[in-house]
Amino acid sequence: MKAARLETEGRIEIVEIERPGVGPDDVLIEVAYAGVCGSDLHSFEGSHPFRKPPTVLGHELSGTIVEVGSNVGAQKALAIGDQVTVMPYIHCRHCAMCQRGHTNICLNKTVPGIKGWIGTFADYFVAPAAVTYRLGPNTDLKLGALAEPLAVAVHSADQGRVTQGDRVLVLGAGTIGLLSGVAARQMGASVVAITDLYEHNLEVGRALGFDSTYQADRADLVEAIRTDHPDGFDVLFLTAGAASTVVQALSLAQRRARIVATALFSRAVTLDLGPITLGEMELVGTQIYTDADYQRALRWLDEGAYPLEQLIDHVLPLDEAQAALEMLASRSQDAIKILLRPTR
Ligand SMILES: [Zn+2]
Ligand SMILES: [Zn+2]
Known part of the structure; x- marks a missing residue:
């Protein structure tokens, strides 16, 4: 699959990498839109505390499930063809914070772009079914890509x-x-x-x-x-x-x-x-979100009470990830939220 990989500070390359394997508890998502976040910009500029190159950036997305692991279904009703988004972190369930329900500040949290979890600036993204959420019936894929920042x-x-x-x-x-x-x-x-x-x-x-x-x-x-x-x-x-x-x-x-x-x-x-x-x-x-925050964000997106699509000022092909990050870094154009769209 194609991916936009940060090779060194300030330089993204479009590379061909192996599509990640789907574990029994995972789903494989064909990425529709991947939002570029301020934290991606931090990585691009070399100021992110732990997400360092070489790495495939991106943690915001919407897309369609194209494969489900053997256990999925039993634990969460997700199926091939579902339009989804992902709460992009995995918590450990055991640390003092997880035990108090503060999974967002888990002491052993894993996020895309580190420890082998490939980010969303790619054709496909693998995520545990447990943190994958179906979009509401009124939420299109473009709007669905805003679930993560809205949950923040x-x-x-x-x-x-x-x-x-x-x-x-x-x-x-x-x-x-x-x-x-x-x-x-x-x-x-x-x-x-x-x-x-x-x-x-x-x-x-x-x-x-x-x-x-x-x-x-x-x-x-x-x-x-x-x-x-x-x-x-x-x-x-x-x-x-x-x-x-x-x-x-x-x-x-x-x-x-x-x-x-x-x-x-x-x-x-x-x-x-x-x-x-x-x-x-x-x-x-305040630090990212919990499952409850995500559910609420998805509900609000679906209610459509605000013209949130106005935040999305650019949709660029994934191939132009470098240009997208440069646009945000230099503020050369009006840009609140840029979405990348894999062309496959
Ligand atoms: Zn974000
Ligand atoms: Zn934990």
Whole structure:
């Protein structure tokens, strides 16, 4: 099969590799769309903590089952021809985190792109049936490729305990930021405001129905937001990974606010704990998703309450994986979510 393999930092090659074998508990999926994620970009640029070249990148996908292992069926009703997506990690079931149900932060987690699990930037992808999910009847394959980032947002919003009537500020309107706004709205947020450097991203935010959008590099950003939202915010998402957003969040957070650190910050940040102490705020991390988050994300996708297809601005053939990563790295074009499509 064809695969887009990261050979060294900054260089992807299209290679012919052996199609992975299907174990008794696995399914073989013919990839329809593979989403390019910010973490793929980290690997491409050499800043990913553990996913290093040579490796086939990609963990987001939708596709069709073309083969099932001998045990599948018995444990999970999946069959050839099903349109599916995958929750792309395998947890150990035994560690202290797994035993408490926090499978997302399993101490022995395996993810695509390491330990021989070939990523989704390929014609085919093998996954355990246990983490393979059928798409809902109203979810087409293109939208199905958004299940993974939406599940990230579901978990983030849960970590921020978004509840009815909460005012929410999302600092960074990339895929995860925009979807965090959607997740917050679904959980009852009465106000969703977002910031971003790129007008295109803010435009998509408006299309998703968010209440206010702000250019993140304007000099009077905090004052402008405070003028429109004098009561501050109950839940704030750090979805850009920039130190400036931490300062902004602390100045705009209401007492008892929850600040959710979603983005990976590549550098250490200096934090003024004063407002957190005095305002009884919480700063909480968030890491991927659990089975429950995935089920919820798939349900929301299927309900179709938001025009989420607007996040997908490019669908490129798998052969152009290098160009796709370069486009994201250089921001040469508007790009929120790029999908790769194997041509076979
Ligand atoms: Zn992702
Ligand atoms: Zn574990």
